[in-house]
Amino acid sequence: MPRIAYLLSSAHEIDLRDSPNHPTGYWAEEALKSYEKFVEAGAEIVVLTPDGKLPVADPYGLEPIFHYPDADRDYFASVYRTFHHDPDDIRITLSHTTEQELMASRRIARLLSEAGHSEREAHTLISKAAKIAWSQQRKLVEVMVAEELTGGLSEQALRAAVAELEADSAALAQSRKAALDAIEGFNAPVSLASLSEQELQEFDAIFAPGGHGPMVDLYNNPDVGRLLEILHKKNATIASLCHGPALLLSAPDREDGQWLFEGYRLTSYTDDEEDQNKIGQLGMPWLLADALQNTGAIFDDAPYAWASHVVVDRNLITGQNPNSTEATAAAVVKALDLV
Incomplete structure (x- = not known):
């Protein structure tokens, strides 16, 4: 049974230009649909946060319009x-x-x-x-x-x-919130920082859903980098969705001095999508798509915003936005031979 490190942000706030300490967290629909897909496929899921603190659903992502x-x-x-x-x-x-x-x-x-x-x-x-x-x-x-x-x-x-x-x-928003609240791992996550190298080796994949939280505590995080390096060396599946690919910015350099994912095709939430949402309009501290490209990624987005779009390059799987949730989860299930 494949073992998935299901990595959630534990950030509760993000500093925006026009709204310091703005509420944030993980994106409810992405987190729930992916989790349920992996459980249904028979994977063993270990819910992690960088520091073991409880994750929270982004209040914006719980609005009925989503x-x-x-x-x-x-x-x-x-x-x-x-x-x-x-x-x-x-x-x-x-x-x-x-x-x-x-x-x-x-x-x-x-x-x-x-x-x-x-x-x-x-x-x-x-x-x-x-x-x-x-x-x-x-x-x-x-x-x-x-x-x-x-x-x-x-x-x-x-x-x-x-x-x-x-x-x-x-009603659907309330139902999804109740389902998330009932997931045991979300209520008692494992601290990534507490895991040894041997324990990290036991994972067959990592998956990180989005929400703006990952832009606070999953990027430039040495423990996230440690996990990525270990899993990449064993060619394990590394998957993330929407703002989740911020975790890739924690990856260390290779022996040749290049970023671990230099030259990989990938996608994430785009600048256009960021400009359209209420949080992005308050002034992001930085833009994820730009940061990934500047670090060395070959960015591959859909022809238009909000389209479902998934990119698979070797062991790396990335999804563009919330509408890409089901397709991204399906790609992970396929990569782990659970279909």
């Missing part, structure tokens, strides 16, 4: 692809998915179908309204009403669909 059900995310993806066929032209920002009601597309389409429209008709109507909302920075319901694209639905019914999505997202 917990839309997968069915709603997938339906909206099918909608926006109808008005942008070239990936280089697609720019779906965080404000599009969190402020413009576009994620309610599936629920409104369901109401249209119940009102007698075919699934194709409903999808076409929603896509036309979504394109206007997307391009003009307007809310979906307002567009449908103003542009007479309601398909016979009342404004009240449209707003009820949006409210239903918001309630389900809030």
